[in-house]
Amino acid sequence: MASRRSPTARQRRLMAELSRLRRSSGLSRVEVAERIGSTDTTIWRYETGLTRPRPSDVSVLTEVYGVTGEARDSLIQMAGEARRRGWWHRYRQALKPGFDSYIGLEAEAAVVRSYEPLVVPGLMQTEPYARAVIEAAAVTQTPAEVDEKVSVRVSRQRLLYGPGDPIQLVALLDEAVLRRRIGGPGVMREQLEHLVDLGGLPNVEIRVVPFSAGAHAAMDGKFCLLSFPDPEDPDLVYLEQATSGLMPKDPEEVRRYTLMFGSLTALALGAEASAAFIARTARRCSSH
Structure with missing residues (x-):
């Protein structure tokens, strides 16, 4: 447990x-x-x-x-x-509807399986990269709300290190995540190097889905699967849109995304090959 x-x-x-x-x-x-x-x-x-x-x-x-x-x-x-309040409760006004519930469930999850086609998942973002992503999407948000979102994103990352049992993270990243320059060459290189470091943790696995994989089952967008330490708590899937987050309650939906994740894993590079790929991409950031 x-x-x-x-x-x-x-x-x-x-x-x-x-x-x-x-x-x-x-x-x-x-x-x-x-x-x-x-x-x-x-x-x-x-x-x-x-x-x-x-x-x-x-x-x-x-x-x-x-x-x-x-x-x-x-x-x-x-x-x-x-009936208690989690640390994220104070930030709920700045978060999109549904995301506060996701954070609360993520906080007790044993395993997070994430597919991301556009940006580095929040659990693995450096603070400068996170700020660049959040600012780019902050169409109607104030600077204070941006600061709060950055704080939430960084605070969530404690799950990778403890206290308590660190969460197990399996992240599948489309190659586009690594190629898209966010925050400038320096910010991007730091972020990619951070991914390489994270991939060295025993509880983190990062796999790259290369462009050469072609079309695949998750072309519709990103998703995240949560599994819990107690078998009485069923897995759930989280789907995020621009203005809200959704967690379908139908077990068949969870099963569909679980199969989708397995299909993507089969197309992805292995962990070592992915780390080498990310490291090469990081070195190129300062040369272009």
């Missing part, structure tokens, strides 16, 4: 457990609501994550569902953890 704990991930598990327990009990939401003196809408909000129940609310529900002992204590503790 990873030692990292995230309120968002705790809420996700709690809502799944409450829904599973109610179905196992054979009770409808209306029947549960009648027994605890509440409304079926409240039960629905607990099970869909729209409302985070208090530990006392969960305690009452465990009585209805016949949950006792360590299982009951675990659910009540989970409810308390879910």
